[in-house]
Amino acid sequence: MILARVKGNVVASVKYPCYEGQRLLIVQPIDEKGDDLGDSFLACDTARSAPGDVVLVEREGNTARQLLGKAEDPFHSVIVGRVDRVDVYE
Amino acid sequence: MQLAKVIGTVVATHKHDGLKGYKMMIIQPLTDSLQPSGKPVVAIDSVQAGANDLVHWVSAREATLVMENSFAPVDAAITGIVDDVYVVGGGIKNKEEIFT
Numbered sequence: 001m002i003l004a005r006v007k008g009n010v011v012a013s014v015k016y017p018c019y020e021g022q023r024l025l026i027v028q029p030i031d032e033k034g035d036d037l038g039d040s041f042l043a044c045d046t047a048r049s050a051p052g053d054v055v056l057v058e059r060e061g062n063t064a065r066q067l068l069g070k071a072e073d074p075f076h077s078v079i080v081g082r083v084d085r086v087d088v089y090e
Numbered sequence: 091m092q093l094a095k096v097i098g099t100v101v102a103t104h105k106h107d108g109l110k111g112y113k114m115m116i117i118q119p120l121t122d123s124l125q126p127s128g129k130p131v132v133a134i135d136s137v138q139a140g141a142n143d144l145v146h147w148v149s150a151r152e153a154t155l156v157m158e159n160s161f162a163p164v165d166a167a168i169t170g171i172v173d174d175v176y177v178v179g180g181g182i183k184n185k186e187e188i189f190t
Contacts, residue, residue: 007122008177010093010146015170016136016156024091024146024170026122026177034182034189040122042091042146052183061152074136074148074155074169076091086189 003083004029004057006049007040018073025049025079027057032088043077044068054083092127093120093172096143100132108162115139115168117147122177133166144172 004027012024023045029037034054041059046067049055057079058064064075098116102109113135121127124144131149136156139145145168147153153167154160182188 005182008175010172011174011176012146012170012172014137015146019170026175028122030182032189034185039127042093044091051178052180054182054188061150064152072155072160074152074167076148076150076152083188085187088189 001056001058001080002029003032003086004043004055005034006051006053006055006079008051010042016074018070018075022068027055027077027079029057030054032086034086041077043079044075045079047079047082049079049082054086055079056081056083091146091148091169093122093124093175094118094133094145094147094168095120095124096139096141096145096168097130098141106163108157108159109134109164112157113138117145117166117168120144122175124175131166133168134164135168137168137171139168139171144175146170146172
């Protein structure tokens with residue numbers, strides 16, 4: 001699982017059928033201080049997240065398929081939670 | 091799952107049985123600002139994408155799940171044709187509260 005911030009969303013009208021009804025968000029990985037880390041990617045949302053939110057993202061297909069409730073569908077990354085607070089020990 | 095642009099097609103007459111009947115496209119992965127990110131890859135098309143289309147695609151094991159034979163040797167698949175990309179500025183909401 002990684003920390004990321006929601007940066008925006010993607011709209012597609014022609015898509016593989018399992019993507020119907022899924023929100024596809026742009027997520028930017030961040031470090032423990034909230035600074036950007038690496039390149040953004042797309043993830044399906046299960047946490048009702050919005051742009052500006054800090055979220056937990058899983059980049060692993062089996063998790064994504066279990067959470068999105070479909071065993072045979074091509075999902076790879078999924079937002080699994082919204083972060084309220086991050087504490088880093090000095 | 092990432093954005094990409096379709097930049098070409100691949101035709102192969104002699105191929106693994108699992109790939110037969112599927113269209114293969116060369117796609118250039120893109121960032122959210124639609125700048126190239128990394129090198130082009132060959133992806134199976136599941137949505138009838140065309141030249142220069144902006145698409146989203148999936149990599150790794152999940153790519154084969156768009157195919158009838160989910161054990162076909164495939165590691166990238168186009169899963170949608172993108173109409174719009176909305177990037178919202180402003181960074182993280184309540185950053186001071188979350189990262190104390």
